[in-house]
Amino acid sequence: MASNEAALASIDSNLDASVARLFDLLCIPSVSTDSQFKGDCLRAAQWLEAELKGIGFDASVRPTAGHPMVVAHAKAVREDAPHVLFYGHYDVQPVDPLNLWETDPFAPRLVDAPGGKQIVARGASDDKGQLMTFVEACRAMLGHGGLPCHVTILFEGEEECGSSSLPAFLKANKQELQADIALVCDTNMWDTKTPAITTMLRGLVFQEVVIRAASRDLHSGMFGGPAANPIRILSRILAGLHDDNGHVTLPGFYDGVAELPADIAAQWKALPFDAAKFLGDVGLSVPAGEKGRSVLEQIWSRPTCEMNGIIGGYTGEGAKTVLPAEARAKVSFRLVGTQDPGKIVASFQKYVSSLVPADCHAEFISHGASPALQLPFTSKQLTQARAGLQSEWGRDTVLVGSGGSIPIIGQFKNELGLDSLMVGFALESDKIHSPNEKYELSSFHGGMRSWVRVLDALAG
The missing domain is CATH 3.40.630.10 (Zn peptidases)
Known part of the structure; x- marks a missing residue:
């Protein structure tokens, strides 16, 4: 014109x-x-x-x-x-x-x-x-x-x-x-x-989980062994969220996750993107996500589960032999496609609850949920x-x-x-x-x- x-x-x-x-x-x-x-x-x-x-x-x-x-x-x-x-x-x-x-x-x-x-x-x-x-x-x-x-x-x-x-x-x-x-x-x-x-x-689901055990912090010499340790329980739960191939293990997690159209996948593959430099710039060298997926796929079109913070027990200077009464972690999920945030929250909470010992309990705090x-x-x-x-x-x-x-x-x-x-x-x-x-x-x-x-x- x-x-x-x-x-x-x-x-x-x-x-x-x-x-x-x-x-x-x-x-x-x-x-x-x-x-x-x-x-x-x-x-x-x-x-x-x-x-x-x-x-x-x-x-x-x-x-x-x-x-x-x-x-x-x-x-x-x-x-x-x-x-x-x-x-x-x-x-x-x-x-x-x-x-x-x-x-x-x-x-x-x-x-x-x-x-x-x-x-x-x-x-x-x-x-x-x-x-x-x-x-x-x-x-x-x-x-x-x-x-x-x-x-x-x-x-x-x-x-x-x-x-x-x-x-x-x-x-x-x-x-x-x-x-x-x-x-x-x-x-x-x-x-x-x-x-x-x-x-x-990508969408976002952010959950905070608190594992509580004894009514107070305990002396590890007096109670170590028979008393449940929330840090150990929480660590086992978090470690089980991924398998050896980097896939998230929550039931139904990948519902709604589609493969890229062939032409878009080809375009991304042809982009002048240096994965080694991308990781090298932050002092890393080995991609840690889903095996078989490129770095661009991992950050643009694949869902993730990441631990953003974990705390429990004594974290000050020096040593303190304590079994904490509670431990907590902040966990975020990036969503793609038509993944349902509500279903992801429910699946995560059910998974955590199933692994909490009978005399302990889990509390969940939501920090938002939005779809991709x-x-x-x-x-x-x-x-x-x-x-x-x-x-x-x-x-x-x-x-x-x-x-x-x-x-x-x-x-x-x-x-x-x-x-x-x-x-x-x-x-x-x-x-x-x-x-x-x-x-x-x-x-x-x-x-x-x-x-x-x-x-x-x-x-x-």
């Missing part, structure tokens, strides 16, 4: 102005978890409201029990165009430890680096730089022919501190936030020149967005998984009935949540151009 060629040219010629606007937003210390920055979070929301109004959106700051949301709407050139909901967050992580920053984290700067120029500031990559790629793309399109899709924007101010206000906000504004697809720009490219769409997110999410590989919007990214970067768009979980994706699905396209332009090297966070200028520039291409592709 000629109008979009004009929008792309506008992005190129006005790059300095776009960077300047991003710098204005980065200067606002919108740290959501620290109450002393509450006013700055409001200021960031108001800044975004003003920018969106200035380019033609109907935008407003919406109060919540916590930090405000920003909601904005703009219509497409064609009334029958599809409708997208774009999500980003304007809040940022704390900057500690401050002494490790080379300069003021809220004084953004453009620095020269071996791979090109970098924008350095807290929030440069997570998520202000990312959300501004979309805002600037909309600015260019609205100034040169209009939007190819109807656009609703939702900017949140609590993502970095748990999104406590988001579920109620989505429920209360369900009708206003309806769209055909959600676009989430809080993920990575494969590398600096290869675009990616995250299509799979996967965009269908045959999705029309996925095919369109993939083609739009390829037209910008000149490379096949990689469909990747995520070993972690992004709660907003599940909330969009559960509350709004929306699938999400997770298209981001960050890099693993961006040091998000760490000192000297950066965002590649090429990511910012390419991200703006990419959204023009993607919205055009989604419009058909």
